[in-house]
Amino acid sequence: MKRVMFALAAVSALTTMTATPAFADQALATAKNCMACHTVDKKLVGPSYKEVAAKYKPDAAKALAVKIQKGGSGVWGPVPMPANAQVNDAEALKLATWVLSLK
Numbered sequence: 001m002k003r004v005m006f007a008l009a010a011v012s013a014l015t016t017m018t019a020t021p022a023f024a025d026q027a028l029a030t031a032k033n034c035m036a037c038h039t040v041d042k043k044l045v046g047p048s049y050k051e052v053a054a055k056y057k058p059d060a061a062k063a064l065a066v067k068i069q070k071g072g073s074g075v076w077g078p079v080p081m082p083a084n085a086q087v088n089d090a091e092a093l094k095l096a097t098w099v100l101s102l103k
Contacts, residue, residue, distance in 0.1 A: 025098030032087050040102060047076050053102045061100055065092035
């Protein structure tokens, strides 16, 4: 019985490790109200996160984190992205890294 429980726990852990990254920071994006203007795979007010990931190089996380915090305009059309003062430096980098992983 212990072997069965251990095997189930191992499978559960592997499933969690492989399934979690895509959603790991979607919760943070939701908590920080990013999902009000963006979705993972389709344009809403702003571009989808997959579009952002396709446009930026994988090493652009720091630059993208600054845009998350300070906002920006003109890159994706006439609608500006407002500054997000509620997002601290670590959260912005975590969000940017997650977005860039969605290619």
